[in-house]
Amino acid sequence: MSSDPRAVRLAVLIDADNASPRIAPGLFEQIAELGEASVRRIYGDFSQGRLKGWAEILSNHAILAHQNFATTSGKNASDIALVIDAMDLLHAGRVDGFCIVSSDGDFTRLAARMREQGLLAYGFGEKKTPEAFRQACHRFIYTENLLPEAPTAAEPDKPDARPASTTRPPAIAVALIRRAIAQMEDEEGWVPLGGVGQRLLALSPDFDPRTFGQPKLVTLVEKTDAFDVDRKAGRSVRIRARPKPGAPKG
Numbered sequence: 001m002s003s004d005p006r007a008v009r010l011a012v013l014i015d016a017d018n019a020s021p022r023i024a025p026g027l028f029e030q031i032a033e034l035g036e037a038s039v040r041r042i043y044g045d046f047s048q049g050r051l052k053g054w055a056e057i058l059s060n061h062a063i064l065a066h067q068n069f070a071t072t073s074g075k076n077a078s079d080i081a082l083v084i085d086a087m088d089l090l091h092a093g094r095v096d097g098f099c100i101v102s103s104d105g106d107f108t109r110l111a112a113r114m115r116e117q118g119l120l121a122y123g124f125g126e127k128k129t130p131e132a133f134r135q136a137c138h139r140f141i142y143t144e145n146l147l148p149e150a151p152t153a154a155e156p157d158k159p160d161a162r163p164a165s166t167t168r169p170p171a172i173a174v175a176l177i178r179r180a181i182a183q184m185e186d187e188e189g190w191v192p193l194g195g196v197g198q199r200l201l202a203l204s205p206d207f208d209p210r211t212f213g214q215p216k217l218v219t220l221v222e223k224t225d226a227f228d229v230d231r232k233a234g235r236s237v238r239i240r241a242r243p244k245p246g247a248p249k250g
Helices: 021-034 049-055 077-092 105-116 131-136 170-182 193-203 217-224
Strands: 009-015 036-044 064-067 097-101 120-125 139-142 227-230 238-241
Touching (some): 036 077, 170 193
Parallel strands (some): 009 036
16 A cells, blocks of 8 residues: 555445435535545445435546345345445455445445555544444544534535534544653643644544534644643644643642
8 A cells, every 4th residue: 555645546435325415515525625536336225306405516526326125125235235335346356445425324344344454444434423333443534523513603605514413522632642742742741733643533432623613623623722832943842731730740
């Protein structure tokens, strides 16, 4: 696998029944930061009107639709087709990793198999996605975070905007950030912000500053008011945990 992230070849496999077409622009923008979406496929029964939203935008994002008729009530042929294609791509060695776009926990074993084979496994799904699937991925990104920001009072309504209620208070992230720092801090407690970000994803693959209403990790850290931030010129940003209220000093 190339050490250049831009050269990483990714297969994007979308479960149309468990992903909203509203996420498409943000989805591919996010994937572009991870690598190249060299394979783009979507699975579903497009003969049904409920997938019309996806059908209308497939060409905009160069997504190849795989039609899977629902021949039996209660059975999802699309899931099976997606898994078969994923295994074919895995054994062909054509890609370096996969982006599984679904909130369906049935893909947990598929993500785990990709990791076992040494390939990258990225998951994209709603916050209702089962924890097992989220933890099986190298990184799991909530699709709510891929929608545009909610409009302000002075802006017109945006039908595809992210609901404000999906964000969590920054204070909720404090315990996890403290845990990451504790695993890598030096004698003075300072640690590089970039290293903290990597450790956070190792501890919690679904960690994302956007979940807490912040665009970057550094702004989230500052927003919590629980950490010192060192931004000296010519040096990478460092942070350290402040003593907890009421904790003895030294």
